[in-house]
Amino acid sequence: MNKIRALSMRIFLQLLHDWRTLAIMFVLPLILITLIWLVLKGTDDTVKIGVVDAPKVLTQMLEKDENIEIKRYGTWENAQVALDKEDVIAIVKVTGFADGTFTDPNVGVRFDIMLDGTKGSRSVSIEKLLKTASDSMVLQALQKQSEEPFADEAVTPDPNADALQVDLSPYLSVQVSYLDDIRDIETFDVWGATLIGFVSFFIVFLLAGMTFLKERRSGTLEKLLSTPIRRQEIVFGYICGFGVVTILQSIIISLYVIKVLGITMNGSIIDIVIIMIVSTVCPLTLGMLLSTAANSEFQMIQFIPIVIVPQLFFSGLFNLSFGWELFGRLFPLTYTADALNKVLLRGDGLSACLLDLLVLLIFSTLFVSLNIRLLEKRRNI
Amino acid sequence: MDAISLKNVHISFGKAQILKGVSLSVMPGGIYGLLGPSGSGKTTTVKIIVGILKASVGEVVVLEEIMPSFVAMKSIGYMAQENALYEDLTGQQNLEFFGAMYGLSGKNLENRIKQSLNFIDLSGEAKKLVSKYSGGMKRRLALAAAILHAPKVLILDEPTVGIDPVLRRSIWRGLYKIAQTGTAILITTHVMDEAEKCQRLAMMREGRIIGEGTPEELKAHYGCFSIEDVFLRLSTEKDEARR
Ligand SMILES: Nc1ncnc2c1ncn2[C@@H]1O[C@H](COP(=O)(O)OP(=O)(O)O)[C@@H](O)[C@H]1O
Numbered sequence: 146m147n148k149i150r151a152l153s154m155r156i157f158l159q160l161l162h163d164w165r166t167l168a169i170m171f172v173l174p175l176i177l178i179t180l181i182w183l184v185l186k187g188t189d190d191t192v193k194i195g196v197v198d199a200p201k202v203l204t205q206m207l208e209k210d211e212n213i214e215i216k217r218y219g220t221w222e223n224a225q226v227a228l229d230k231e232d233v234i235a236i237v238k239v240t241g242f243a244d245g246t247f248t249d250p251n252v253g254v255r256f257d258i259m260l261d262g263t264k265g266s267r268s269v270s271i272e273k274l275l276k277t278a279s280d281s282m283v284l285q286a287l288q289k290q291s292e293e294p295f296a297d298e299a300v301t302p303d304p305n306a307d308a309l310q311v312d313l314s315p316y317l318s319v320q321v322s323y324l325d326d327i328r329d330i331e332t333f334d335v336w337g338a339t340l341i342g343f344v345s346f347f348i349v350f351l352l353a354g355m356t357f358l359k360e361r362r363s364g365t366l367e368k369l370l371s372t373p374i375r376r377q378e379i380v381f382g383y384i385c386g387f388g389v390v391t392i393l394q395s396i397i398i399s400l401y402v403i404k405v406l407g408i409t410m411n412g413s414i415i416d417i418v419i420i421m422i423v424s425t426v427c428p429l430t431l432g433m434l435l436s437t438a439a440n441s442e443f444q445m446i447q448f449i450p451i452v453i454v455p456q457l458f459f460s461g462l463f464n465l466s467f468g469w470e471l472f473g474r475l476f477p478l479t480y481t482a483d484a485l486n487k488v489l490l491r492g493d494g495l496s497a498c499l500l501d502l503l504v505l506l507i508f509s510t511l512f513v514s515l516n517i518r519l520l521e522k523r524r525n526i
Numbered sequence: 527m528d529a530i531s532l533k534n535v536h537i538s539f540g541k542a543q544i545l546k547g548v549s550l551s552v553m554p555g556g557i558y559g560l561l562g563p564s565g566s567g568k569t570t571t572v573k574i575i576v577g578i579l580k581a582s583v584g585e586v587v588v589l590e591e592i593m594p595s596f597v598a599m600k601s602i603g604y605m606a607q608e609n610a611l612y613e614d615l616t617g618q619q620n621l622e623f624f625g626a627m628y629g630l631s632g633k634n635l636e637n638r639i640k641q642s643l644n645f646i647d648l649s650g651e652a653k654k655l656v657s658k659y660s661g662g663m664k665r666r667l668a669l670a671a672a673i674l675h676a677p678k679v680l681i682l683d684e685p686t687v688g689i690d691p692v693l694r695r696s697i698w699r700g701l702y703k704i705a706q707t708g709t710a711i712l713i714t715t716h717v718m719d720e721a722e723k724c725q726r727l728a729m730m731r732e733g734r735i736i737g738e739g740t741p742e743e744l745k746a747h748y749g750c751f752s753i754e755d756v757f758l759r760l761s762t763e764k765d766e767a768r769r
């Protein structure tokens with residue numbers, strides 16, 4: 146136990162004295178994630194919404210948001226063509242409203258909203274936005290009515306009340322439809338989980354592998370093996386030493402993507418951090434294992450694409466056929482991405498991810514025991 | 527009882543036979559030299575003794591334990607040919623780490639580190655990063671790391687390479703002192719004048735021991751004035767015998 150502590154302390158001290166490695170550990174992932182985020186966030190930030198017969202109040206309300214551009218169409222059919230061609234992300238038609246008030250208060254307003262489902266959570270947020278806009282438009286109209294004398298309305302909304310507390314259903318009906326089913330592609334929110342997991346995996350894998358390789362190349366591994374330390378103590382010492390640093394890294398990455406980049410986050414940040422921490426044990430143990438197996442630094446470099454590339458392709462970035470999806474289950478990153486997605490997008494708790502985390506730990510245990518066996522190549526005791 | 531005993535040790539890497547029947551025995555309390563040109567198999571022999579490599583054939587016993595053995599390893603100090611130091615740690619931190627590997631801790635570890643640093647005259651530089659050390663300083667620190675736990679068997683692989691003559695002399699003086707406490711010291715070298723300082727010598731060539739004895743015995747036996755002559759004489763004899 147003392148030896149494991151001394152070894153992990155040593156690794157920690159070495160990292161402290163090595164600013165380059167520290168930068169790779171803490172700054173590089175943030176840069177990589179930001180770059181990916183910028184690319185995937187979409188080239189243009191403006192969202193185009195097509196409107197048919199939209200009252201001025203509504204378009205003005207929507208255009209307050211700088212990122213929203215309104216396109217007017219004469220007929221619903223024309224608007225649908227534009228939506229189909231992906232000129233606009235959503236189209237809205239308003240009936241029963243003119244000059245800031247209801248054409249017929251007894252019928253109310255009807256909103257027809259149609260959205261492009263392929264934009265994933267972006268479409269969902271536009272849907273929310275349009276619903277809010279319709280609510281406040283109707284609310285305004287109701288307020289205006291109640292100020293007029295002889296208003297024949299039984300319900301007089303309290304101007305101070307929250308819009309959501311008022312039952313608007315008699316005056317407003319909203320019909321939402323999607324052109325396609327919501328397919329979760331093309332957005333950072335959806336790829337995000339995989340990519341965050343991937344960036345962290347890649348960096349921890351490289352660092353653990355390279356540090357262990359350095360230990361071999363500098364002759365210190367042989368010196369270490371000439372002392373009465375056990376092989377498993379070496380492996381666990383490494384895991385503990387690096388573990389401290391990867392825990393920090395996990396926290397920083399999680400906070401950054403959630404608080405700074407503002408990735409869609411429906412779950413608890415603590416769950417995300419826990420998933421990230423459990424996930425980094427895999428690349429840590431795999432990196433060490435492969436650098437024990439490698440005969441040279443060059444061979445270690447050769448391992449990188451073999452380990453890294455398939456993970457990226459088969460761990461949920463693309464919609465895969467069933468066979469390939471099964472193949473993807475061979476890679477740890479699949480489980481990391483799955484767990485992160487559950488918490489980030491679906492807002493599930495940690496209990497929904499227990500199986501994923503268990504599989505990750507099984508992978509790690511496998512790598513550790515293989516590594517202890519392989520070290521026998523260096524000293525058979 | 528021998529501190530180190532090798533009997534008919536063979537080892538091959540792939541197809542290449544590197545050691546072809548090495549036998550030697552080192553008594554406690556003396557400095558034993560393993561002399562041979564570069565590539566003759568000294569480092570390989572030494573690695574087998576410390577337990578990093580396993581002989582394919584033959585018997586290796588250190589401190590009455592068949593190697594590799596954790597019991598024996600606790601009492602072996604090993605200074606590798608390459609420095610085997612952590613460059614991104616200070617000298618002090620290196621010693622603290624290796625000390626912990628031998629189970630030293632607390633006051634005991636502190637004292638041993640002080641003594642070892644004094645021994646190689648590096649006390650003033652202990653707080654510096656090893657990457658800022660000169661070649662000679664690294665060599666000395668590696669030596670300090672090998673003697674830290676007061677081992678009963680001390681194995682030094684070309685310890686004085688890159689160390690200036692003045693310090694080299696003081697290190698040899700120190701090694702004699704360590705040997706006097708009953709430690710068995712095995713030193714490999716390819717420098718002939720260093721071989722003369724050993725109490726016993728084994729001459730190695732192409733994975734075989736070609737001569738063994740005290741420097742005086744060897745010189746007298748072959749009628750030579752220096753160890754260098756003995757070595758050259760033995761080498762040519764071997765070549766002729768092969769023809
Ligand atoms: N791991 C290894 N694999 C293959 N050959 C090796 C290995 N280690 C040493 N050798 C070879 O064994 C021979 C003896 O090496 P070594 O014991 O280092 O000699 P010395 O220490 O006397 O210079 C050399 O020819 C060297 O190339």
Ligand SMILES: [Mg+2]
Pocket residue numbers: 565568569570607683
């Ligand atoms: Mg050598």
